[in-house]
Amino acid sequence: MKVGIAVKPKTPIDVIYPLADKIDLCLVMTVEPGFGGQKFMHDCMPKVKELRKKFPKLDIEVDGGLALDTIEEAAKAGANVIVAGSSIFSSDNPNEVISYFREKVNTELDGC
Numbered sequence: 815m816k817v818g819i820a821v822k823p824k825t826p827i828d829v830i831y832p833l834a835d836k837i838d839l840c841l842v843m844t845v846e847p848g849f850g851g852q853k854f855m856h857d858c859m860p861k862v863k864e865l866r867k868k869f870p871k872l873d874i875e876v877d878g879g880l881a882l883d884t885i886e887e888a889a890k891a892g893a894n895v896i897v898a899g900s901s902i903f904s905s906d907n908p909n910e911v912i913s914y915f916r917e918k919v920n921t922e923l924d925g926c
């Protein structure tokens with residue numbers, strides 16, 4: 815079994831610290847939960863950075879507004895699990911979008 819915790823944009827990231835050694839993944843929401851097509855919230859990135867620094871092995875997921883123009887910022891912050899809807903389903907070439915996301919994330923992971 816794998817365990818994950820999701821954190822909404824306004825929730826401070828330190829709420830998960832007491833549970834960090836019990837979880838496999840932390841989802842840092844980069845939009846308010848509810849529906850697709852919202853704008854990526856850049857101000858959630860410090861939470862991802864902090865988490866990555868503190869827990870190098872943790873899977874860190876981001877969800878909301880991930881697209882060709884936001885993936886690099888999320889990957890550089892330390893996200894390694896990407897949830898995307900609009901940018902994939904609105905693309906003429908979803909495979910290319912996914913490959914691009916993969917490349918950006920893997921490039922940052924290789925640098926660790």
Ligand SMILES: O=C(CO)[C@H](O)[C@H](O)COP(=O)(O)O
Nearest residue numbers: 847848850851878879899900
């Ligand atoms: O449902 C969501 C939020 O609750 C997700 O953000 C959504 O599924 C991802 O979609 P998009 O890539 O369009 O932001």
